[in-house]
Amino acid sequence: xxxxxxEDLVLLRDGLIRLLKAYDFDVVEAVDxxxxxxxxxxxxxxxxxxxxxxxxxxxxxxxxxxxIEARKRVPGLPVLxxxxxxEQLYARxxxxxxxxxxxxxxxxxxxxxxxxxxxxxxVAGGGTAMDPEVIDQLLARGxxxxxxxxxxxxxxxxxxxxxxxxxxxxxxxxxxxxxxAVGKHIANIFGKxxxxxxxxxxxxxxxxxxxxxxx
Amino acid sequence: xxxxxxxxxxRTRLTQAGLGLAxxxxxxxxxxxIPLQLHTYPLILVTVGVPLLLVFxxxxxxxxxxxxxxxxxxxxxxxxxxxxxxxxxxxMTRVRTIATDPATWRDLAFLxxxxxxxxxxxxxxxxxxxxGVLGFVMPVxxxxxxxxxxxxxxxxxxxxxxxxxxxxxxxxVLAWWATPRAARLHATVARSMLAPGATAALTDRVxxxxxxxxxxxxxxxxxxxxxxxDLHDGAQARLVALGLNLGMAEELLARDPRAAQExxxxxxxxxxxxxxxxxxxxxxxxxxxxADRGLDGALRALALAHPLPVEVDLDLAGRPxxxxxxxxxxxxxxxxxxxxxxxxxxxxxxxxxxxxGRLSLMIGDNGRGGAEPSENGGLRGIERRLAAFDxxxxxxxxxxxxxxxxxxxxxxxSSVKTSSSSGTG
Numbered sequence: 001x002x003x004x005x006x007e008d009l010v011l012l013r014d015g016l017i018r019l020l021k022a023y024d025f026d027v028v029e030a031v032d033x034x035x036x037x038x039x040x041x042x043x044x045x046x047x048x049x050x051x052x053x054x055x056x057x058x059x060x061x062x063x064x065x066x067x068i069e070a071r072k073r074v075p076g077l078p079v080l081x082x083x084x085x086x087e088q089l090y091a092r093x094x095x096x097x098x099x100x101x102x103x104x105x106x107x108x109x110x111x112x113x114x115x116x117x118x119x120x121x122x123v124a125g126g127g128t129a130m131d132p133e134v135i136d137q138l139l140a141r142g143x144x145x146x147x148x149x150x151x152x153x154x155x156x157x158x159x160x161x162x163x164x165x166x167x168x169x170x171x172x173x174x175x176x177x178x179x180x181a182v183g184k185h186i187a188n189i190f191g192k193x194x195x196x197x198x199x200x201x202x203x204x205x206x207x208x209x210x211x212x213x214x215x
Numbered sequence: 216x217x218x219x220x221x222x223x224x225x226r227t228r229l230t231q232a233g234l235g236l237a238x239x240x241x242x243x244x245x246x247x248x249i250p251l252q253l254h255t256y257p258l259i260l261v262t263v264g265v266p267l268l269l270v271f272x273x274x275x276x277x278x279x280x281x282x283x284x285x286x287x288x289x290x291x292x293x294x295x296x297x298x299x300x301x302x303x304x305x306x307m308t309r310v311r312t313i314a315t316d317p318a319t320w321r322d323l324a325f326l327x328x329x330x331x332x333x334x335x336x337x338x339x340x341x342x343x344x345x346x347g348v349l350g351f352v353m354p355v356x357x358x359x360x361x362x363x364x365x366x367x368x369x370x371x372x373x374x375x376x377x378x379x380x381x382x383x384x385x386x387x388v389l390a391w392w393a394t395p396r397a398a399r400l401h402a403t404v405a406r407s408m409l410a411p412g413a414t415a416a417l418t419d420r421v422x423x424x425x426x427x428x429x430x431x432x433x434x435x436x437x438x439x440x441x442x443x444x445d446l447h448d449g450a451q452a453r454l455v456a457l458g459l460n461l462g463m464a465e466e467l468l469a470r471d472p473r474a475a476q477e478x479x480x481x482x483x484x485x486x487x488x489x490x491x492x493x494x495x496x497x498x499x500x501x502x503x504x505x506a507d508r509g510l511d512g513a514l515r516a517l518a519l520a521h522p523l524p525v526e527v528d529l530d531l532a533g534r535p536x537x538x539x540x541x542x543x544x545x546x547x548x549x550x551x552x553x554x555x556x557x558x559x560x561x562x563x564x565x566x567x568x569x570x571x572g573r574l575s576l577m578i579g580d581n582g583r584g585g586a587e588p589s590e591n592g593g594l595r596g597i598e599r600r601l602a603a604f605d606x607x608x609x610x611x612x613x614x615x616x617x618x619x620x621x622x623x624x625x626x627x628x629s630s631v632k633t634s635s636s637s638g639t640g
Contacts, residue, residue, distance in 0.1 A: 054503075060506060108487045111483045137519075
């Protein structure tokens with residue numbers, strides 16, 4: 001799987017390259033600035049890009065802007081954005097083109113190597129990987145809305161795992177229940193939130209986020 | 216000018232002249248304050264002068280205060296009182312402040328000047344009006360008895376019977392011209408003597424600046440202490456634990472791989488927590504989104520994270536300087552926190568504009584109102600934060616609501632256009 005890496009801190013860049021290589025990713029290019037990142041993304045069209053939000057030359061949200069711009073030129077280009085902090089504003093901007101195949105994770109999540117690698121794979125496969133912090137904030141805000149308060153605690157758990165972009169199997173594994181039970185919870189959630197059923201993992205996350213977005 | 220206007224203007228001028236004359240006794244009476252005040256100074260030595268001085272100074276300050284208010288009405292400019300405030304309420308401190316305040320002595324100097332100018336400005340216009348009328352009446356008087364002289368003119372020459380009314384017209388024109396000017400002249404003299412001088416204004420400004428600087432320095436020091444404490448108790452301690460766990464894992468790796476694995480997992484958790492704490496700390500110092508996107512993005516992000524729906528309406532043609540931007544952001548953040556905590560509101564709004572070199576921020580909610588700045592409270596903290604930039608805070612919060620908090624900060628915008636949209640968060 002071909003990866004383009006955008007990260008300006010040498011230490012972290014080398015660490016990420018080593019980690020990705022260990023899991024059989026092919027790092028085709030590692031760049032350290034916004035403009036270089038945009039060029040690399042458009043030139044290589046990698047299977048997935050791993051991008052730091054804050055990059056030179058402005059050291060603000062250069063990486064995020066480059067990623068969004070690259071997705072405009074190459075629709076559906078899978079991008080996993082890493083950041084020292086999560087900001088709903090940025091999560092929305094990433095999700096706004098509704099193309100899926102995006103991720104937005106705190107940098108600390110790289111320390112849980114297995115989960116991090118599975119998040120990269122999920123994004124490369126067209127899914128989403130939203131940081132639990134984003135989901136928590138969305139759910140906390142959603143709490144003031146009526147339909148969400150009707151969810152049982154277990155259903156809320158399932159909803160947030162679902163919003164992170166996990167499959168039914170993964171959710172079942174996490175919560176120590178059967179996949180069938182998870183499917184039932186999801187059906188209940190969609191019923192309570194008045195969302196149409198869909199088989200597609202990516203679409204259902206977008207549906208959930210779109211719903212939360214509206215609140 | 217119609218006849219009606221002419222009559223009205225004449226009436227206004229006659230009233231003005233009458234009032235000017237009516238003021239003259241007060242101007243003269245003011246002279247009495249000079250010996251009253253001066254005599255108390257030697258009496259201070261026998262203590263009895265202390266209350267006397269306080270009473271008489273208060274009297275004279277009321278007296279000059281009256282002229283200050285009158286002159287600001289006439290000139291339509293605000294005339295602030297120039298007096299120094301004593302450092303405490305002790306009588307001796309107050310006497311010392313009064314005695315060393317240049318404004319006290321300028322008040323004293325004002326009294327004789329006011330007496331002269333006030334009498335002149337009060338009597339002259341009335342004199343002109345009377346002489347004007349007399350010019351017409353004089354020929355009639357002359358017909359009756361001839362020994363009355365009217366402004367160097369008498370009945371001796373027949374031509375004077377025509378000349379007197381002409382002279383009267385001249386006097387009326389002079390009176391018309393002089394009446395409003397006399398009042399203005401008096402007011403201008405009063406202002407030049409009673410308004411704070413350039414030195415007093417500067418002294419005042421220096422005091423305000425010294426106060427706000429002291430507040431700023433205090434706040435900065437407290438902030439640094441908080442950061443130091445947070446780092447020491449939080450991230451630093453966790454990193455030490457992390458090193459400890461890693462060291463032990465290294466040690467155990469060969470002998471007991473399972474235990475080593477547990478320790479490594481623990482170490483990873485510590486590092487995550489240390490990062491979370493550092494992240495919170497950074498947000499408290501300077502929110503990254505503020506650095507990235509300026510006030511626009513930062514306030515929208517704030518609204519998104521707020522438990523209530525907050526409508527952000529922001530129209531800025533650029534970015535304020537970083538320190539002002541930061542102060543404005545934290546002021547809004549603190550106010551919105553208050554809204555969430557105390558107001559009982561169901562929604563809130565933020566409006567930001569920049570006009571005439573001032574950044575104005577308004578935060579409103581539909582809560583129960585009754586917000587008041589208490590000492591050491593959040594609102595007072597915001598006020599101090601804004602004062603460092605010469606900014607002001609206003610709170611309109613009637614009991615029963617709604618509450619509107621307004622802030623103003625003088626600042627220039629850099630030319631970059633950030634955004635001009637509005638949205639609901």
